Amino acid sequence: GAVVSQHPSRVICKSGTSVKIECRSLDFQATTMFWYRQFPKQSLMLMATSNEGSKATYEQGVEKDKFLINHASLTLSTLTVTSAHPEDSSFYICSASDWGYLQFFGPGTRLTVL
Amino acid sequence: GIQVEQSPPDLILQEGANSTLRCNFSDSVNNLQWFHQNPWGQLINLFYIPSGTKQNGRLSATTVATERYSLLYISSSQTTDSGVYFCAVGNTNAGKSTFGDGTTLTVKP
Numbered sequence: 205g206a207v208v209s210q211h212p213s214r215v216i217c218k219s220g221t222s223v224k225i226e227c228r229s230l231d232f233q234a235t236t237m238f239w240y241r242q243f244p245k246q247s248l249m250l251m252a253t254s255n256e257g258s259k260a261t262y263e264q265g266v267e268k269d270k271f272l273i274n275h276a277s278l279t280l281s282t283l284t285v286t287s288a289h290p291e292d293s294s295f296y297i298c299s300a301s302d303w304g305y306l307q308f309f310g311p312g313t314r315l316t317v318l
Numbered sequence: 319g320i321q322v323e324q325s326p327p328d329l330i331l332q333e334g335a336n337s338t339l340r341c342n343f344s345d346s347v348n349n350l351q352w353f354h355q356n357p358w359g360q361l362i363n364l365f366y367i368p369s370g371t372k373q374n375g376r377l378s379a380t381t382v383a384t385e386r387y388s389l390l391y392i393s394s395s396q397t398t399d400s401g402v403y404f405c406a407v408g409n410t411n412a413g414k415s416t417f418g419d420g421t422t423l424t425v426k427p
Binding site for chain 1: 362406413
């Protein structure tokens with residue numbers, strides 16, 4: 205149980221384009237989903253917290269207009285990186301929780317912006 | 319916000335050896351998890367342990383909440399145990415967690 209999927213697993217795009225990443229909880233209803241980014245050899249940094257049906261809460265320093273988060277249902281959250289630039293290249297990981305504390309992580313999406 | 323420190327940053331072991339990883343945190347917590355990140359980036363839940371002791375096979379964990387630390391024990395290590403071990407803690411009702419910098423474990427055959 206407690207499986208979280210992410211799609212795509214890897215994406216390469218040109219600078220200036222937008223990229224959408226999907227995060228799905230496959231066998232449970234996720235009231236809360238979290239989005240992280242991880243640079244090579246570094247820890248995970250929380251970007252935002254999203255609750256189904258409400259606006260995401262962004263961490264300090266994260267541009268909400270650049271990283272659009274939509275949590276439209278209890279099993280799906282999306283992260284859209286708008287007008288991506290090379291400095292946005294990173295490993296993006298989502299997690300899902302059904303009661304707020306125990307998080308289950310997706311396999312991650314490796315974004316490369318050329 | 320809450321600060322999380324993990325030690326040691328790197329650990330190299332021979333297969334079969336035992337190890338102890340430590341996580342110190344700066345404030346009281348209501349949420350503490352240990353994860354293993356494999357070489358492909360997938361984070362695997364090991365323990366949810368805001369207090370007390372748990373065991374799962376060769377792994378066990380202890381959190382002493384009053385002294386603000388948690389320990390992860392790995393016994394009879396195997397090469398497949400290699401990877402990065404993260405401790406993540408939280409103290410809000412929002413459920414969000416702060417990750418430590420991790421311990422990179424390399425188990426040699």
